Amino acid sequence: MKLSPGLAETIIVHAREEFPNECCGLVAGRDGVATRVLPAINTEGTPFMYVMDPREQMDLMEQIEDSGEDLLAIYHSHTRSAAYxxxxxxxxxxxxxxLYVIVSLQDENTPVIRAFHLERSAAEGEQITEEPVDIS
Amino acid sequence: MSTVKIPPVLRQAAGGERTVEAKGTNVGEVLSALCEAHPAIGKQILTSDGELHKFVNVYVNDEDARLMQWTDTPVGDDDTLLILPAMAGGQ
Incomplete structure (x- = not known):
C-alpha cells in the first residue's frame, strides 16, 4: 500500500488526538494507492478497544464506493503496544x-504504521500477513 | 422472500451482488438461507459453532435487530435486511 506522508500524518494526528483511547477510521484508495483518510468515531472510547460507529461505517463505505474508490484499509491505533x-x-x-492498518504510539515520539491482511477463519499461524506500507 | 443488502466489503462473498433475496420468516431463518446460498458470507459472519457473531450487526428496515427480537425478529417479503459486520478490535 502506498501512503503519502501527508495521509500518514493524518492518521498519526488522529491517533494522537484520541490518545489515550484508540482511534479508528478508513483509508480510501485506487490501485493500492491511498487517496483519502476518513476518520471515524470509536464508540468504545477506551485505550483497549475500538468499535466504529456502525451507521458511520456504512455511510463512509458507501461514500467511498460512490466516489469510485476502493476501501483500501481500516485503521486503528495501539496506544500502548506495537503495531501488530x-x-x-x-x-x-x-x-x-x-488491509488492517495499525498505528502504534507505544513510543510517542516515533509512531509506527504497519499494514496486515487478516483472515479470522484461517488456521492459526496463517491468519496474519503483513503487507508493506510505502510512505513516500 | 426478504431482501438482504450486502455492504461493499462483503459483496465478493455474495458473488458481487448489492442485494440478494433470501427466504425466511424471521431474521435467523433469512440469515441461515443467505449463508447456505453464499457460504463465503457464512465464513465471514458466523462463529465456529455456526452462531451469528456478536460483532455482526443486523438491521431490519434500518432498525437495529438487537433492539427488536434479534434473530427472532419476524420479517416478511417487503422487509429489507442489512448485514453489517463491525469494524472493531482491541489491543
Missing part, C-alpha cells in the same frame, strides 16, 4: 479484502 494485530484484532477481522 492483537488476538482481538484477528478475531474481529470480518473483512478479508481491505
Amino acid at each position: 494485530p492483537s488476538k482481538t484484532d484477528v478475531e474481529l477481522a470480518f473483512f478479508a479484502e481491505p
Whole structure:
C-alpha cells in the first residue's frame, strides 16, 4: 500500500488526538494507492478497544464506493503496544479484502504504521500477513 | 422472500451482488438461507459453532435487530435486511 506522508500524518494526528483511547477510521484508495483518510468515531472510547460507529461505517463505505474508490484499509491505533494485530484484532477481522492498518504510539515520539491482511477463519499461524506500507 | 443488502466489503462473498433475496420468516431463518446460498458470507459472519457473531450487526428496515427480537425478529417479503459486520478490535 502506498501512503503519502501527508495521509500518514493524518492518521498519526488522529491517533494522537484520541490518545489515550484508540482511534479508528478508513483509508480510501485506487490501485493500492491511498487517496483519502476518513476518520471515524470509536464508540468504545477506551485505550483497549475500538468499535466504529456502525451507521458511520456504512455511510463512509458507501461514500467511498460512490466516489469510485476502493476501501483500501481500516485503521486503528495501539496506544500502548506495537503495531501488530492483537488476538482481538484477528478475531474481529470480518473483512478479508481491505488491509488492517495499525498505528502504534507505544513510543510517542516515533509512531509506527504497519499494514496486515487478516483472515479470522484461517488456521492459526496463517491468519496474519503483513503487507508493506510505502510512505513516500 | 426478504431482501438482504450486502455492504461493499462483503459483496465478493455474495458473488458481487448489492442485494440478494433470501427466504425466511424471521431474521435467523433469512440469515441461515443467505449463508447456505453464499457460504463465503457464512465464513465471514458466523462463529465456529455456526452462531451469528456478536460483532455482526443486523438491521431490519434500518432498525437495529438487537433492539427488536434479534434473530427472532419476524420479517416478511417487503422487509429489507442489512448485514453489517463491525469494524472493531482491541489491543
